[in-house]
Amino acid sequence: MTDDRPRPRYGEYAPEGWVNPVATDDAAQEARVAEQDARPTVTADARSGDGASTAPPALTTGRRVDRVATFALIGLGAFGAIQAVARAPRYAESQLAQFAQFDADLSGFSSSGALQTFGVVMAVFAVALFSFSTWWTLRRLRAGRLGFVVPLVAGVVFSLVQGFGAAAVLMSDPAFAASMQKITDSFFS
Numbered sequence: 001m002t003d004d005r006p007r008p009r010y011g012e013y014a015p016e017g018w019v020n021p022v023a024t025d026d027a028a029q030e031a032r033v034a035e036q037d038a039r040p041t042v043t044a045d046a047r048s049g050d051g052a053s054t055a056p057p058a059l060t061t062g063r064r065v066d067r068v069a070t071f072a073l074i075g076l077g078a079f080g081a082i083q084a085v086a087r088a089p090r091y092a093e094s095q096l097a098q099f100a101q102f103d104a105d106l107s108g109f110s111s112s113g114a115l116q117t118f119g120v121v122m123a124v125f126a127v128a129l130f131s132f133s134t135w136w137t138l139r140r141l142r143a144g145r146l147g148f149v150v151p152l153v154a155g156v157v158f159s160l161v162q163g164f165g166a167a168a169v170l171m172s173d174p175a176f177a178a179s180m181q182k183i184t185d186s187f188f189s
C-alpha cells in the first residue's frame with residue numbers, strides 16, 4: 001500500500017491554533033509565548049501525583065484561631081469519650097450516688113440494670129461519635145473550611161442524648177419518681 005500524498009512537514013496537519021514550536025520567526029515566537037501564558041500553571045505538588053492541583057492556602061489569623069479552637073475541642077471530646085468509657089462499669093452506682101447526696105431514698109429503685117445498660121450504650125456512643133466527628137473535622141480542615149463547628153455540635157449532641165436518656169431511665173422507675181417528689185415537696189414547703 002502506497003500513499004501518494006506528500007509527506008507532511010512538522011505540524012502541517014495540526015489542529016487549528018497550534019503553533020509550530022520549531023519556527024524561528026518573531027511572530028511564531030510571540031504566539032508561543034502567548035499560548036504558554038494562557039495555559040494554567042502546574043505546581044510541583046500537582047506533578048508529584050498526590051491529587052492536589054494547588055498549594056494549600058496560607059494560614060491567616062482566623063484560620064489559626066479556628067485550628068486552635070478545633071484541636072482544643074477535639075481534646076475535650078477525647079477526654080469526654082475516655083471518661084464515658086471509664087465510668088461505664090459503675091455508671092448506675094455513680095448516678096444513684098449523686099442523688100443520695102440530696103437525701104433521696106432510693107432503696108426501692110429497681111431500674112439499676114437499665115441504668116447500667118444505658119451507661120454502657122453511652123460509652124459506645126461517645127467513642128463512635130468522637131471518632132466520626134474527629135474524622136469529619138479533619139476532612140473539613142483539609143478542605144479549608146471551618147472545623148470547630150463539628151466537635152462543638154458533637155459535644156452538644158452527646159450532652160443532650162446523655163441527659164435526656166438518663167432522665168428517661170431514672171424517671172421511669174416509680175421509686176425514683178416518688179423520692180424526687182418528696183425532695184421537691186420538702187424543698188418548697
